[in-house]
Amino acid sequence: xxxxxxxxxxSGHGMCHALAGEVFELDNEGFNTVRDxxxxxxxxxxxxxxxxxxxxxxxxxxxxxE
Amino acid sequence: xxxxxxNFATDFQLDxxxxxxxxxxxxxxxxxxxxxxxxxxxGEGYFVLLRDADVRQAGRDWETxxxxxxxxxxxxxxxxxxxxxxxxxxxxxxxxxxxxxxxxPQAIGSREEEIxxxxxxxxxxxxxxxxxxxxxxFSTPLPxxxxxxxxxxxxxxxxxxxxxxxxxxxxGPLEGRGAAMQSVQNYMDEYLSRRKAEPPKGDIVDAILxxxxxxxxxxxxxxxxxxxxxxGVGTTGHVIASIIHWLADKPEMRKRLAAPGGxxxxxxxxxxxxxxxxxxxxxxxxxxVQLDEVSFKKGDYVILGYGEACRDPExxxxxxxxxxxxxxxxxxxxxxxxxxxxxxxxxRSQVRIAVETFLTRIPDYxxxxxxxxxxxxxxxxxxxxxxxxFTA
Numbered sequence: 001x002x003x004x005x006x007x008x009x010x011s012g013h014g015m016c017h018a019l020a021g022e023v024f025e026l027d028n029e030g031f032n033t034v035r036d037x038x039x040x041x042x043x044x045x046x047x048x049x050x051x052x053x054x055x056x057x058x059x060x061x062x063x064x065x066e
Numbered sequence: 067x068x069x070x071x072x073n074f075a076t077d078f079q080l081d082x083x084x085x086x087x088x089x090x091x092x093x094x095x096x097x098x099x100x101x102x103x104x105x106x107x108x109g110e111g112y113f114v115l116l117r118d119a120d121v122r123q124a125g126r127d128w129e130t131x132x133x134x135x136x137x138x139x140x141x142x143x144x145x146x147x148x149x150x151x152x153x154x155x156x157x158x159x160x161x162x163x164x165x166x167x168x169x170x171p172q173a174i175g176s177r178e179e180e181i182x183x184x185x186x187x188x189x190x191x192x193x194x195x196x197x198x199x200x201x202x203x204f205s206t207p208l209p210x211x212x213x214x215x216x217x218x219x220x221x222x223x224x225x226x227x228x229x230x231x232x233x234x235x236x237x238g239p240l241e242g243r244g245a246a247m248q249s250v251q252n253y254m255d256e257y258l259s260r261r262k263a264e265p266p267k268g269d270i271v272d273a274i275l276x277x278x279x280x281x282x283x284x285x286x287x288x289x290x291x292x293x294x295x296x297x298g299v300g301t302t303g304h305v306i307a308s309i310i311h312w313l314a315d316k317p318e319m320r321k322r323l324a325a326p327g328g329x330x331x332x333x334x335x336x337x338x339x340x341x342x343x344x345x346x347x348x349x350x351x352x353x354x355v356q357l358d359e360v361s362f363k364k365g366d367y368v369i370l371g372y373g374e375a376c377r378d379p380e381x382x383x384x385x386x387x388x389x390x391x392x393x394x395x396x397x398x399x400x401x402x403x404x405x406x407x408x409x410x411x412x413x414r415s416q417v418r419i420a421v422e423t424f425l426t427r428i429p430d431y432x433x434x435x436x437x438x439x440x441x442x443x444x445x446x447x448x449x450x451x452x453x454x455x456f457t458a
Contacts (some may be wrong), residue, residue, distance in 0.1 A: 011406040014171045016333045018414075028173075029166035030411065055331075057396045058403075 001046045002064040003053060007035035009060035016061060020045075020052025020065060068208065075099060078106040078114050080139065080346070080369075081240065083221065086443040093374050094386060102358045104371075109140035112348070112367040113360065118378040118398060120358050121370045124349060125402040128154050133405065135350035138445050139367050146251055148289035148296075149282070151347075155404055157281065161196065161290070165304065165408060166279050168217065169268035173410045177216050181416055184211045185423040193427060193458050197434070200452035205307035208420055212412070213231030214299030219269055220257065225299070228253065232300045237442040250444045254288040292406070297394060300446060304343035306420045309451040313425070314433045314454070324425035327417045333390040337417060339397035340388050345373020346445045347401065372398050373447065431456035 005016075005024075012031045016024035023045050025033045041049045046066070053061035072084050079085060084392045085092055096104060096116055104114040124131040136145070136152045150161045167173060188208055192198040210229050214220040220228070231253075234246035258275065266272040274287050313320050319336050323329050351366040362368065376397045377385040400407040407413070434453040443447045 011403055012166065013400065013406060014411060015331070015335070017171060028170055029163060030170040030172075032217055043189075054394045057398065057400075059396065 001041040001049060002038050002045070003007055003049060003066050004038055004040040004062050004064055005032040005035045005039060006060045006062065007031075009058045011058050013050040013057050015055040015057060019055040023049045024052050027049070032060075070307040075101040075104050078104040078112075080106070081106055081444055086441040086447075089373075089441065089443065089447070090386065093377050096374065097377065097379050097385070102329070103360045106139070110367065112139040112369060113362070114346070114369040114371045114374070115357075116374040116378070116380045117358065117373045118375040120450055121372060121375040121398055122402050124368065125370055125398075125405070128158075128404065128435075130352055131349035131350050131370075132353050133158070133349060135348070135367070137348050139348055139369060140240075141322060142240065142244040145183075145247055146244070146285075146289060146292075149249075149286055150290065150408070151293055151405065157203055157279065159404055160279055161277065161282065162404070164273050164381070164407065165270060165290070168273060169408050169412055174415050176413060178419060180216055181212050181419045182423055184208060184215065185420050186427070189424065189427045196457065197453065197455045200310050200454055201303070201307050202451065204424065205303040205310070205420070205449075205452070206455060209302035209416055210299040210308065211411075212416060213295065217269065217412070218295065219261075219267055220295070226252070228295060229299050232296050233448070235298070236300055236446050237444050237448060247292070251285075251288050251292045254291045258284075258288055258291060267397060280313035287311045297409045298412070300448075301343045301409070302416050304446070304448050305337055305341045305413070305417050307452050309337050309417070309421050309452075310424060311433070311439055311449070311452055312406065317430070320425050323421060324429060329421055332393050332395065334414050334418055335395045335397060335399075336388060336390050336392050338399040339376045339382075339395060340394075342373040342376050342397075342399040342400075342447070344401075344407070344446050345443070346371060347405070348445070349373070370401075372401060428456050428458045430458075 010031050014026060014030050017026050023041060027033050053063055072079060074096060085369055102117050104116060106112045114126055132154050133152050134154055136147055150158050182204055185208055188204050192203045210225045211222060214225050228250060231246045231249045235243050238246060261271050274290050347370045349368050351362045351364055351368060353364050355362050376399050379385050400410040431454045434455055437453055439452060440450045
């Protein structure tokens with residue numbers, strides 16, 4: 001699975017990390033550490049990743065391919 | 067409760083009991099009638115955006131919907147302006163990046179035991195009495211103590227005075243609000259002067275003292291600390307009180323939530339959505355713009371209705387229902403975009419720990435006979451009292 005966090009939308013709500021802590025890491029301000037770049041997710045974390053992406057109140061996390 | 071005679075769609079009034087006491091019904095009626103933008107004739111007049119999509123669009127378009135004219139409509143002339151809420155990017159973002167690290171999930175995550183200790187200490191003070199006002203004895207002082215002790219190192223003995231003045235500034239009689247906020251800022255002036263002369267503690271206060279930004283002077287430093295204290299003291303308590311009130315007649319739900327891990331992330335988000343304690347936030351329109359059905363003119367004042375948008379039927383199925391498993395739950399209770407509530411992580415932790423601790427210490431309680439809560443509403447929303455009876 002490939003996904004991308006859009007920095008123009010990521011507002012530091014932290015829900016992705018709260019729901020999918022193994023997938024989404026936050027920096028010291030609370031924003032996603034990897035923004036505006038494709039992230040490769042291993043198959044065993046795909047379910048969790050989708051859950052975290054869906055939980056973003058800004059819909060900042062786009063699933064590019066499953 | 068008397069049905070409201072005010073038509074909030076065409077005659078929205080922010081500071082009236084008809085809104086405070088009929089909050090659920092007024093919002094449901096507005097959405098049912100498909101009202102997207104309410105109009106107010108109070109003072110200079112203003113609009114209220116009610117739909118999630120419109121609040122998000124305006125919230126993101128800070129150039130058109132500016133925060134520089136402040137958070138409240140019909141602002142008293144003596145109400146001081148405080149940053150970061152009442153300013154725009156890029157200055158806003160630069161200031162936020164100095165403050166964010168002290169309230170990030172990382173920063174808050176390590177402080178859970180301290181939050182729990184404060185919750186328990188407050189309960190110790192009334193647990194053997196058989197009755198208590200949850201608002202006075204628990205839900206209001208807890209966030210205040212946590213903020214003062216963990217975040218700003220403000221002496222706890224000064225908290226009651228600050229709490230009183232902040233409450234008056236937000237929800238008291240309109241003519242006194244400016245003076246009340248100014249008195250908080252006067253306190254911060256003394257406090258910051260004292261801290262400036264002391265060795266650093268490594269807290270957000272040091273960071274505020276150290277900020278170097280064009281246009282950010284001493285009165286802005288005291289303003290920032292005042293504003294953070296406002297959020298820290300005057301918002302989270304309403305969510306905590308509302309949850310405890312909601313659970314009073316639900317013994318099975320109390321058991322579920324008191325169990326380890328009982329209050330998960332989805333439950334917290336649903337509580338914030340339905341009990342949004344900062345439901346309104348103002349903006350000034352800087353150019354003529356069309357949004358939804360309304361042509362806004364430069365100079366119009368617009369309230370972002372976060373609380374109303376949290377119940378938008380276009381986003382939430384059965385928005386009036388409290389569904390602790392609701393998912394996705396893309397609510398706007400903590401705002402959107404660059405002004406997203408800086409204290410949201412602290413708020414979430416406190417709500418979870420406060421309710422867990424309360425239900426563990428006081429598993430069986432009931433409302434005092436016939437009690438119905440009353441509220442105050444403005445930019446924030448607050449439950450006035452919550453008298454309970456219990457054996458513990």
